Amino acid sequence: MSSKALIHFGPYEVSNEVFYKTSLCYALVNIKPVLPGHVLVIPFRQVQYLSELNPEEVTDVFMTVQKVQKMLSKTYSTSDANVAIQNGVESGQTVPHFHCHIIPRSSPNTEGDGFYNRLQGEEGNLGGALWDQSRPKPVGKFPQLKDEDRHPRTKEEMKKEADFFREQMALVD
Numbered sequence: 789m790s791s792k793a794l795i796h797f798g799p800y801e802v803s804n805e806v807f808y809k810t811s812l813c814y815a816l817v818n819i820k821p822v823l824p825g826h827v828l829v830i831p832f833r834q835v836q837y838l839s840e841l842n843p844e845e846v847t848d849v850f851m852t853v854q855k856v857q858k859m860l861s862k863t864y865s866t867s868d869a870n871v872a873i874q875n876g877v878e879s880g881q882t883v884p885h886f887h888c889h890i891i892p893r894s895s896p897n898t899e900g901d902g903f904y905n906r907l908q909g910e911e912g913n914l915g916g917a918l919w920d921q922s923r924p925k926p927v928g929k930f931p932q933l934k935d936e937d938r939h940p941r942t943k944e945e946m947k948k949e950a951d952f953f954r955e956q957m958a959l960v961d
Contacts, residue, residue: 806950810851825864
């Protein structure tokens with residue numbers, strides 16, 4: 789990012805993975821995307837729950853979700869997307885910092901809502917993927933799924949995608 793201030797998602801420094809910022813929130817690429825284009829929108833102020841955001845933050849986060857989803861729609865040639873929030877530990881949240889997932893959906897993907905199980909499982913364990921040595925354990929009620937073929941991306945891979953999405957965001961009205 790061009791700004792000198794470091795950006796944190798919970799305890800994790802993610803400045804190079806950020807592709808869009810407003811005064812109150814930012815969007816970043818996901819270390820372990822469930823599907824291509826899976827990104828997050830996160831308020832700068834660290835709170836765990838949606839209910840802890842003030843009205844200005846709620847408005848800014850969801851206006852940003854809408855703008856980022858428009859960019860993903862153009863980028864992935866689909867109007868369809870899942871927008872998901874894991875609001876607390878019991879819902880599968882592994883980083884105690886409110887965030888909203890945006891996941892583009894298109895044909896021939898026939899998984900339907902099965903991706904929610906993957907989001908709730910090890911594949912969605914963002915905190916664990918960011919720092920394996922202190923891996924949080926998901927405690928959500930969905931069954932855990934194993935996917936040995938999915939691995940955390942490198943910082944360089946995520947920066948490349950963030951750079952691409954940053955360019956795409958400039959094209960969104």
